[in-house]
Amino acid sequence: MTFANYPSLSGRVVFVTGGASGIGADIVRAFAGTGAKVAFVDIQADAGAALAEELAGAEHKPRFYRCDLTDTAATQAVIAEVGRALGPIGVLVNNAANDDRHEIDAVTEEYWDWAQAINLRPQFFTAQAVRPQMQLLGFGSIINFSSIAWRGGAPNMPAYTTAKAAVLGLTRSLARAFGPDNIRVNAIEPGAVMTEKQHALWYPTPESVDALVSRQCIQKVLLGDEIARTVLFLGADDSRMITKQSIIVDGGLI
Template identity: 55%
Template sequence: MDTDFVNAAYPSLKDRTVFVTGGASGIGASLVEHFCAQGAVVSFVDLAEEPAQRLVASVAAAGHRPPAFIPCDLRDVEALQRAVAETAAAHGPIRVLLNNAGNDDRHRTEDVTPAYWDDRMAVNLRHQFFAAQAVRPQMRDAGGGSIVNFGSITWMVGDPDCPAYVTAKAAISGMTRALAREFGPERIRVNCMIPGWVMTERQVTLWLTPEGERQIAERQCLPDRLHAPDIARMALFLAADDSRMCTSQNFIVDGGWV
């Protein structure tokens, strides 16, 4: 478990029910760890059961209330809706939704089929909308809440090697604006987190080549590498009452890439 936390504490997150998608590894796991460390009641969904169970054990070993893991394929909207309902039944209304799950598999335009395109939209975009739809009544009845959708700087820089992923991530910013306007009268805030190139195990293993290192050095304003806790710490702020008047915005954490 990552224990290298900055000192910020958010009392409003204590005992608050938090729902994380794609929480077993990478940025999602760091979200789970950070919110558990704040005393939140965390549930997360993922397909990867083994790393999910390791994460639960790691959080418990660190002395925090362990998160609840619910196996779920987010392409199955009904399964996602059941997971949201199960979380609320067990822990009370969800007040924070972290729409983190996604997959940035590389592909070329000439290789994309309609089936692959639809799958990329289901994996990277569709579940964010339906998760927001599912938690909205709970947040409204509880007096408000915070939804953080996760985008990517890929659409801002126009990455050329994953056009379906880039399209989905661009759409998330538009969806965020629409939902923020609709949900705002119910004191539900909707923001979009836009990470840069985060050094998760997946990214380092698959794509961090010497050329990639040079690109980071050339493009980022800051020399340090982005890590998952850098994203989680911004998410804490956006989930907490400290950001009560922040909504309908993109929050970029990329070391100054764009």
């Protein structure tokens, strides 16, 4: 099967959060394969360094920065450093999240604040930080990650689903605010993507995966590559008139 290549992404500076593993790593690989200059952050230092080394043969070897996204000042400092080192950022991918399961009665104020601090807050402050760089370019694409979990009302992760629903509100507001600068803001809502983490924590057996896939309209296992290809499209000039939208990629699960 052959997929699209996007010449407009060649040489473009791309910043990906949570890029060391899972969907984020597939996004880093996809952009590196187009000839983009990719920088990515994660708290997983070993995995991030290993991915950068894996892609050392790309036209532009990706740059990994260890960064805790709950530290807003540190995150914005990395964005500024990437702009100095590689040039103005043209694509921001707010992928990082933590879909921890939690019982309602066990949620504390501290836990609630932590969930928003990783699943929602960074998406605003990274956008705030890249906006001046995109203004210099005269264009930009910001891709925020939501999730279909909020649409179904997942009962065992209300802090997470609240954040992911809010991502759509944030996306629409930023799209309107940034539009005059030719900066597009869109969201992606992935379905049940079978990453290593999902296999380890929630779908440990072939039977559990099969039961999930049987609920999809397209009954194939959803992988991170499918999400990454959607990200490429939204980052490329081919989607230059698409903004304030959310795209569900779930094989028809919901």
